[in-house]
Amino acid sequence: MGEGQGLPVATNPVALAQALIRQPSVCPDPGPAQHLLGAVLEQLGFTVWHLPYGEGAERTPNFFARRGHTGPHICFAGHTDVVPPGNEALWAHPPFAARITEGVLYGRGACDMKGGIAAFVAAVARLIAQTELLAGSISFLIxxxxxxxxTYGTQKVLEWMAQEGQIPDYCVVGEPTNPAAMGDMVKIGRRGSLNAHIVVEGVQGHVAYPHRADNPVHRLLNILAALQAQPLDNGSDYFEPSSLQVTSVDVGNGATNVIPASAQARLNIRFNDLHTGAALSGWVQTICSQHAPKAKVDIKISGESFLTAPGPETTA
Ligand SMILES: [Zn+2]
Known part of the structure; x- marks a missing residue:
């Protein structure tokens, strides 16, 4: 795309959001949406480093773009990928057409978060149009x-940024967090998330001879009851209470007179800043071993909670 031909006008967030939505970048983004965005930022005087990571089907395009060399350095962080549209026939508006109907833009990613990216790029473009000489630096981590x-996204780019001395002083993430109206909520932290898969093996048997069996369903129910017996906390200064939700219980036993050989469950914990993923993992493991010593417990921590305590950054 030479000389900006075919590029949307950067100061117009609607045109930019439409152009991005029309690149169906179902996760992981195959690339064109990022190249479009990178080209728009290059026109605005940004230096763009394309930083793809991962191989084959996991290959993930990412980029870091910066304008300016000094501090303070503010970074806008976002993502161009979207979740799959599902059955497109069920959409009232085609998911990748970016149509505007009665003043509302429809399309996959309009909210999360091509609209957010378009809004912060347009805000920066308008600022640059007003004043060429910015104090400090503005960057984008996409x-x-x-x-x-x-796996091959923001964490990898952050490692690169740390190596290159590009860690910002401030970061604004463009995720949609406004429940009712634009600007009604700014989040200064995020809860952590943990997924657990519990498999209890027992001894299969006939219900008439339970002493010869070991019922894994009873053990699993006791585990799940113990995990829910107490609230994890009552909330912290900045977060609502942590929550443990059992998402699936599976036995798959079609017989009414057979004690099954195994039972399994899945659960998720969204936890606030009073917990760590490691401590909660240990707690889940302990409860499981109390009720089913041979239970197999597979735990994945998808993120720790974090908080930017109120201060100069959040006021700014
Ligand atoms: Zn998002």
């Missing part, structure tokens, strides 16, 4: 995998 495993 990943193509936020909706998936995110």
């Amino acid at each position: 990943t193509g995998d936020e909706e998936g495993p995110a």
